[in-house]
Amino acid sequence: MAKKSLIVSTCGTSLLTNGASGELGGVLRRTANDREGELAPEDKKTLDARMAECGQRLERSSLEEARNLSAELNGLLGFYEGQPSRGREDEQIFVHTDTYQGERTAEMLRAWGVAQGMVASTLRVGSLNTKRLEDFHEGMGHLVEWCQETLPGYRETGYRVIFNLVGGFKTLQGFMQTLGMFFADESVYVFEGERKLLRIPRLPVALDAGAREVMRRRADLFRRLAWTTLPQASCADLPETLIYTLGDLCELSPWGKLVWGSFRRELYGETILPAPSPKIRLTKKFLKSAEDCETEERRHINERLDDLARFLEEGINPDRLSLQPLQTNAAPPATHEFYLWSNKDAGRAFGHYEAGVFVVDELGSDLE
Numbered sequence: 001m002a003k004k005s006l007i008v009s010t011c012g013t014s015l016l017t018n019g020a021s022g023e024l025g026g027v028l029r030r031t032a033n034d035r036e037g038e039l040a041p042e043d044k045k046t047l048d049a050r051m052a053e054c055g056q057r058l059e060r061s062s063l064e065e066a067r068n069l070s071a072e073l074n075g076l077l078g079f080y081e082g083q084p085s086r087g088r089e090d091e092q093i094f095v096h097t098d099t100y101q102g103e104r105t106a107e108m109l110r111a112w113g114v115a116q117g118m119v120a121s122t123l124r125v126g127s128l129n130t131k132r133l134e135d136f137h138e139g140m141g142h143l144v145e146w147c148q149e150t151l152p153g154y155r156e157t158g159y160r161v162i163f164n165l166v167g168g169f170k171t172l173q174g175f176m177q178t179l180g181m182f183f184a185d186e187s188v189y190v191f192e193g194e195r196k197l198l199r200i201p202r203l204p205v206a207l208d209a210g211a212r213e214v215m216r217r218r219a220d221l222f223r224r225l226a227w228t229t230l231p232q233a234s235c236a237d238l239p240e241t242l243i244y245t246l247g248d249l250c251e252l253s254p255w256g257k258l259v260w261g262s263f264r265r266e267l268y269g270e271t272i273l274p275a276p277s278p279k280i281r282l283t284k285k286f287l288k289s290a291e292d293c294e295t296e297e298r299r300h301i302n303e304r305l306d307d308l309a310r311f312l313e314e315g316i317n318p319d320r321l322s323l324q325p326l327q328t329n330a331a332p333p334a335t336h337e338f339y340l341w342s343n344k345d346a347g348r349a350f351g352h353y354e355a356g357v358f359v360v361d362e363l364g365s366d367l368e
Contacts, residue, residue: 004089005160006151007076008184010168010176011096011106014071015054016047024050028101033131036100047100055108059115067195072109075166075190078197084116091159092120095168097128098139130169137244140175140254148261151183163187175254181205182262207259214239215263222260223276225252227310268302269295277309281359286349289363300341301363304349308338312358326350334361 017028027046031039039047058069063082067074072094080086092113096106106122113120123146128139151161163184165173180187181203189198215222218238224230225243228251235243235250242256252260267273272290275282282305290301307321317323323338331337334350336358341347345365351358 003158003160004091005087005162006091006093006154007079007087007162007164008093008095008151009072009076009109009164009166010172011072011094011102011109012168013101013105014167015058015069015105015108016050016101018069020050032101033097033099033129034101035098036103039100044100047104051104051108055111058108058112066112070109070167071190072164072167073112074195075164075188075197076113078166078190078195079162079164079188084113084118087113088117088119090118092118093123094120095123095125095143098124098126099129102129128172130171136171137254141252141257143175144179144254144257144261147179147183148257155185160185166190179258182258205262207263211239211242211259212263214242215260216267219267219273220276222252222264223273223306224309225250226257226260226264226306228314265299268299270298272298273302273305275309275360276306277312279312279357280305280309281354281357283359283361285362286351286360293363297341297347300347301349304338304340305360308358308360331362331364 013028013032017025020028024046027043028050031043031047034043036044054069058066061069063077063084067077076087076092077084092110094106094109094113096102103122103124106124110120110122125139125142125146127135127142129135154161161184163176163180163186165176165180165187166189168176177187177200180200182205185202187200189200190196191198221230221234221238225235229246229249230251232245232248232250235245238250242253242259243250244253244256272282272287272293290298293301304321307318308323311317311321311323321338323336325336326334331350333352335352337348337350339347340349340363348364349360350362350364351360353359
């Protein structure tokens, strides 16, 4: 039985710009990076009329005409050899910028996919536009985080992950090709004006030994940079390609997030690392109880300790952590529990607060 595929398509605005010239073309180019609230009323009126026209034309189009109207659909239909019915067991995600044109174009493509019997959705990536370099840098970071949090789960459940990179602006396509080396089984292109698909399989990526050594040696720093900014002075010994400086603060660059995310999986599976925050203390009993954990369980523990650090310092309590008071007094001195993993015996960690520090007392399973 063939594997299901998740098709991640980068979206541009070819559906709007194809055939647009003169004054209309000028409005499309001038407002390409504008969000809805930034548009002048006359410009929005012009864009809305163009979008209605293009949407209706796409609805009426044959499959061959759809390939001419949209670069994204040219790639998608090329992948399915002109038969969209082959994609009814797959999932489609149209990744788009946070601009008005990008959002509306992606929605029209999603609606077309649904009309073909496909499961389709859109993904809006904040700050993903070319108005300012700082915006695009931030948008790339959001895209890396989404890939890290979402795509491994699809692959683990048997999906093939395909990047359809025919649409979208060139800088985005180039960055997505780099991400594809880590997260996609295959990336596909179509040469402009042609129908033949160019397929690029996933290539093995080996992280540079120097980068691995730095990340292992400064794991404490990288763990915190994964979710917060730090004083620039504390990042002075890190490679420039892995960090991005914002005045007196630094954060992981998109490339830094990518390589740390890749290396972190290996590192977190080796052992229980030291507490990632001064607001956390790991007891000897907890560490002893974790000695027999398997690789994947150690990975979960380190990830949840990162979440716990973020909660204690920023107040963010994600569902995967779910720190909450115990309903019974079954594990004294522990007064709270948080999730570690949900498979097998539903792993939990138990702890209590002590002078502003959360003490992780022991590892166990769900308490009845």
